[in-house]
Amino acid sequence: xxxxxxxxxxxxxxxxxxxxxxxxxxxxxxxxxxxxxxxxxxxxxxxxxxxxxxxxxxxxxxxxxxxxxxxxxxxxxxxxxxxxxxxxxxxxxxxxxxxxxxxxxxxxxxxxxxxxxxxxxxxxxxxxxxxxxxxxxxxxxxxxxxxxxxxxxxxxxxxxxxxxxxxxxxxxxxxxxxxxxxxxxxxxxxxxxxxxxxxxxxxxxxxxxxxxxxxxxxxxxxxxxxxxxxxxxxxxxxxxxxxxxxxxxxxxxxxxxxxxxxxxxxxxxxxxxxxxxxxxxxxxxxxxxxxxxxxxxxxxxxxxxxxxxxxxxxxxxxxxxxxxxxxxxxxxxxxxxxxxxxxxxxxxxxxxxxxxxxxxxxxxxxxxxxxxxxxxxxxxxxxxxxxxxxxxxxxxxxxxxxxxxxxxxxxxxxxxxxxxxxxxxxxxxxxxxxxxxxxxxxxxxxxxxxxxxxxxxxxxxxxxxxxxxxxxxxxxxxxxx
Amino acid sequence: xxxxxxxxxxxxxxxxxxxxxxxxxxxxxxxxxxxxxxxxxxxxxxxxxxxxxxxxxxxxxxxxxxxxxxxxxxxxxxxxxxxxxxxxxxxxxxxxxxxxxxxxxxxxxxxxxxxxxxxxxxxxxxxxxxxxxxxxxxxxxxxxxxxxxxxxxxxxxxxxxxxxxxxxxxxxxxxxxxxxxxxxxxxxxxxxxxxxxxxxxxxxxxxxxxxxxxxxxxxxxxxxxxxxxxxxxxxxxxxxxxxxxxxxxxxxxxxxxxxxxxxxxxxxxxxxxxxxxxxxxxxxxxxxxxxxxxxxxxxxxxxxxxxxxxxxxxxxxxxxxxxxxxxxxxxxxxxxxxxxxxxxxxxxxxxxxxxxxxxxxxxxxxxxxxxxxxxx
Numbered sequence: 014x015x016x017x018x019x020x021x022x023x024x025x026x027x028x029x030x031x032x033x034x035x036x037x038x039x040x041x042x043x044x045x046x047x048x049x050x051x052x053x054x055x056x057x058x059x060x061x062x063x064x065x066x067x068x069x070x071x072x073x074x075x076x077x078x079x080x081x082x083x084x085x086x087x088x089x090x091x092x093x094x095x096x097x098x099x100x101x102x103x104x105x106x107x108x109x110x111x112x113x114x115x116x117x118x119x120x121x122x123x124x125x126x127x128x129x130x131x132x133x134x135x136x137x138x139x140x141x142x143x144x145x146x147x148x149x150x151x152x153x154x155x156x157x158x159x160x161x162x163x164x165x166x167x168x169x170x171x172x173x174x175x176x177x178x179x180x181x182x183x184x185x186x187x188x189x190x191x192x193x194x195x196x197x198x199x200x201x202x203x204x205x206x207x208x209x210x211x212x213x214x215x216x217x218x219x220x221x222x223x224x225x226x227x228x229x230x231x232x233x234x235x236x237x238x239x240x241x242x243x244x245x246x247x248x249x250x251x252x253x254x255x256x257x258x259x260x261x262x263x264x265x266x267x268x269x270x271x272x273x274x275x276x277x278x279x280x281x282x283x284x285x286x287x288x289x290x291x292x293x294x295x296x297x298x299x300x301x302x303x304x305x306x307x308x309x310x311x312x313x314x315x316x317x318x319x320x321x322x323x324x325x326x327x328x329x330x331x332x333x334x335x336x337x338x339x340x341x342x343x344x345x346x347x348x349x350x351x352x353x354x355x356x357x358x359x360x361x362x363x364x365x366x367x368x369x370x371x372x373x374x375x376x377x378x379x380x381x382x383x384x385x386x387x388x389x390x391x392x393x394x395x396x397x398x399x400x401x402x403x404x405x406x407x408x409x410x411x412x413x414x415x416x417x418x419x420x421x422x423x424x425x426x427x428x429x430x431x432x433x434x435x436x437x438x439x440x441x442x443x444x445x446x447x448x449x450x451x452x453x454x455x456x457x458x459x460x461x462x463x464x465x466x467x468x469x470x471x472x473x474x475x476x477x478x479x480x481x482x483x484x485x486x487x488x489x490x491x492x493x494x
Numbered sequence: 495x496x497x498x499x500x501x502x503x504x505x506x507x508x509x510x511x512x513x514x515x516x517x518x519x520x521x522x523x524x525x526x527x528x529x530x531x532x533x534x535x536x537x538x539x540x541x542x543x544x545x546x547x548x549x550x551x552x553x554x555x556x557x558x559x560x561x562x563x564x565x566x567x568x569x570x571x572x573x574x575x576x577x578x579x580x581x582x583x584x585x586x587x588x589x590x591x592x593x594x595x596x597x598x599x600x601x602x603x604x605x606x607x608x609x610x611x612x613x614x615x616x617x618x619x620x621x622x623x624x625x626x627x628x629x630x631x632x633x634x635x636x637x638x639x640x641x642x643x644x645x646x647x648x649x650x651x652x653x654x655x656x657x658x659x660x661x662x663x664x665x666x667x668x669x670x671x672x673x674x675x676x677x678x679x680x681x682x683x684x685x686x687x688x689x690x691x692x693x694x695x696x697x698x699x700x701x702x703x704x705x706x707x708x709x710x711x712x713x714x715x716x717x718x719x720x721x722x723x724x725x726x727x728x729x730x731x732x733x734x735x736x737x738x739x740x741x742x743x744x745x746x747x748x749x750x751x752x753x754x755x756x757x758x759x760x761x762x763x764x765x766x767x768x769x770x771x772x773x774x775x776x777x778x779x780x781x782x783x784x785x786x787x788x789x790x791x792x793x794x795x796x797x798x799x800x801x802x803x804x805x806x807x808x809x810x811x812x813x814x815x816x817x818x819x820x821x822x823x824x825x826x827x828x829x830x831x832x833x834x835x836x837x838x839x840x841x842x843x844x845x846x847x848x849x850x851x852x853x854x855x856x857x858x859x860x861x862x863x864x865x866x867x868x869x870x
Contacts (some may be wrong), residue, residue: 019497026497046497056508069518070554072511079508098496163518171555305569308578314569378572382564389579392572393565404567414557438563447555467560 017109022046022116025109029117032281033124037347039277041123044099046116051089054102055079058092061260062143063100066150066252069163070170090298091115095126095263097137110294113285114278121277125270128355131262132270139259146252153245165249168451173257174413175231190215227417227432230254234418235455240427242457250455265408268359272316275303276350279317305376308390310404318374319366320350360408367404369397379403406436414440416462424492429456433464439474440464442486449478456480461491523547523603524611531612532712532849544602609723612853616720616860618728620810620840621688624777636680643677650676690725690779690810693768694718695733695761697786700753709817710785711748713852717783718744720860731768737791739764758790758827762801775808782809783859788816788826795830806840813859814843 026046033039049057057063059074081087090111093101101119103112126132136142154162192212198205219225228234236242236250263270279299286292303314324346326334335341340349353362371377372395379400380390394400415434423430429452433440445462452460459479466472475487485491526547572578603611639650655667655674694717696710721728732747733739736754739761765782773780782805790798805812816828823829831843844855 022497043496048497052508056511059508059511067507067511067514069511069515072508072513072515073552075508076512076515159514160518160521163514167554172557174556307570308568310567310569376569376571377567378569378574380566380568380578382562382566383577384562389577390566390568392568392574392576392578394574400567403565407566412558414559416557433557438559441558441560444553444555444558447553448557451555462557467563 017112019048021109022048022103022112025113026116028285029113029120029281032284033117033120033277036284037277037280038351039120039124041120042098042127044093044101044119044123046119047100047102048105049102050105051082052079054089054092054104055082057102058089062094062139062256064140064144064147065256066143066147066166067154068150068166070167090302091118093119093122095122095132095135095137095259096140099123099126108294110286110291111298114282114295114298117278117281117285118274120281121274122270124277124351125266125273125354128351129266129269129358130356131266131358135259135262139256143256146256149245149248150252153249157245162249164454165246166253168454169232169250169253170257171448171451172231172455173253174261175229175416176233176254176258176261177230189219223421224418227419229415229417231416231418231431231452232257232455234421235429235452238421239456265358265360268312268316268319268408269354269357269362270316271312272318272320273350273354275299275313275317276320278302310375310377315371315375315377318371319362320353322366322368322371322374323349323353360405363401363404363408367397367401372397372400423461426458428458429453429460431460431462433462435465435470437470438468439466440476442476445476446478446484446486449476450480450482450484451478453478453480463490519552520611522552524615527603527608527612528853529850531716531853532709544604545608546602605719609719613720613724615862616724616856617862618690618692618721618725618779618781618810619859619861621690621779622810624689624779634680634682636678638679638681639676640679641676643679645678647676647678688779689727689777690781691729691731691769691773692717692721692781692783693731693733693765694747695735695739695765695782695784696747697736697756697758697761697784698734698750698752699736699756699789701756701789702787706787706817707751709846709849709852710815712849713785713815713817713846713855714783715748716852716856720856729773731765733761733764735761735764741768756786756790757794758784758786759794759797759801762798762805766801766805769805769808780805780809781811781813783811783813783815785815785817786827787818788823788828790827790830792825795827798827799831799834802835802841803838806838809840811859812841814841815855815859816843816845817847818845819847 026044030041033041047053055078056071056075059071059078061071065071078087078089082089090104090107091101093099099119099122101115101122103115107115126137150162150166190212192209224234232250232254236247236254242250282295282299286295303311303317305311305314326338326341327344327346327349328342330338330341353366357365377395377400378392379394379396379402381393383389383391415436417432417434418429419432420430421427431452440462445464449460449462457480459477461475461477463473463475466474472488473490475489475491476484477487477491478484530547568578639647651670651674652667654676655670656665658674659666659668694714696707696714698707702710718730721730730744732742732744734742734747734750734752735756735758736752737757737760741764742750761784762782769775769778769780802812814827814831816826818826828843828845831841835841842858842861844858846852846855
């Protein structure tokens, strides 16, 4: 250990909590800190959850990230899990200043975990389930061979993100068509008969359709309806699906969550270290955390700039801002931030607060990939409106295409037909085909998806994946062969 | 607040999963090598020359939008219209435009690696010790427990201690002393020599098209590689046949082009003769592998099978591989064997329509499992 004890860390946590509660109004429940070797922190990060089931996937992720760490290209300072209590990992060997920053940072996360409506939808008692799932998967590996279970896990993970994303919103059901009598029906008997017939046919068609309504919970549907699965296979599917549901709300609150954490560490550390000599070390670390990432968006950077903008509007708005926000100039800055942290997700945050000022502060630009060389990008705009559009498009879906199962008896042969509800851009050819082979593995029969070709929304394409791993592309609807 | 100095994770779980990951990679490489054993660059690899094997099946599949059509938001310099490199700057490196969840694995393998990966699955079946005329250099085996030795054996030591205590009336461990100490020790075991000869017989008649000959030679190439890497002392006899068979050298076997009719019995006659003259069954494990397109002179089939029957009595294995694009056909040898010899013990036949079926064929002949049950 680098010249401090666990007790020193406890003292620091107390000091941080005092500032958080008194100055920021952040009341944070207890966080369990683990002081661990770098290897362990990287492994926990690769797993996504502590004590998760054993899998080669985590090993691969661990190898990659830990390799970068050993080459000096990467350094995780902190890792925190949204469980109850929250578990955070501190890296052994970091300086006391770094640990202080991390502890203060975690208090920001802890506040958001506890208060944000979206994160509140997470089952925070997940750890007992995670541990029992790990045991069961180990049993299945023993009984059916590790490879078989790993293949199944891999296939499940390929589609686990496709579940109901808006967990707070339930979808209206498709209603059956009905014949509506009209005042002058008696004058048009032929039309009335025709309409009754239409309603009957449509109803019959609807009743024959399975699923009746498009299903966006791909893994859930397959788990419930695929034939010939053994119990353990359904159990593995349900484990992967339910663990993924823990991550979805975090994906939707990444910017807001990191913004809150940076705000917490900045406010706390400025008070703790000023005017002490360790302030400069703190400043250097802080600058590293929030520096922009060229070519992408650093959520720490964008998050803190937006929250600071909100505080600024609350404290010292200009005319335009005063008109736009009723609370401008009249609210307590931290109170305003707390209310945003409690009720917003990233999409709402960006919609309302990605102002031209924030764009300039974070030096944001919108870009397009260059088709001939997807590794290169062309800057398309520095206008806030354009940037906001792109960012929001990404954040409403987290970059996950919207996919639905529309027919579980495609071509009358029990094949699965999916549809990509595109928003102007089709699916990637190679990845669609690969993913479909994974779905076919789960479903046990060929699986087809309908999407569009690139940006040509008038050109539908179909991809089919087979359980044996082969796949095809079709430019017209594939027929039963 | 709680601070603990442990992760709550199983110790070394990270390394274990990383090992599982590497095991999976290794299996995938092997699977791919098997499909590619027909490819020029694999064969051309040598101790110095390495071959690049991209590993399929390591991508983390997911639905993503068309990569050529992407858009995004970045941070940093640049005016509208500027073209930036992957890292968001003209020369940089970084993430923009790279694939999601992409793991790029390619390995460079030389012939030794290829052999190591592939041949561990193969074995010369029914290899028996033959008359102990000459013994190979003795092997050192650590399987002795002794009072002296290079390495303490804890289990035996504890057992001795328990025994000694029990003799004195109390059944428990404790008071381990010098008389209890047991060591792992070694002895020299003379290893009997499993001498083997393998006859590689190829049909080089006119009906063997260029493509069929290529496949036959490819098959034999891997046989030879396998035998030389795993069974150094095995003798290989090359036999080529049309309507008559003759022994050829390796160079000729792999390169010469011939043509003419086909009489398969000729090859087994020749093999039988050579075996009787030069490789008596009491001294040698004998193997015969014959490759043909199966277009035999029909009246010769019965004679051929009789010879095979005789050979199976003294051979560890008689194998037949039919290379042709279609399997079966009433006039084919395989059809005849299927009908007449499908339960002949020690006789194994296989069919390969393309290069990818060569590996399964090799595996049928050089089967590693318990031979008696694996060979039908």
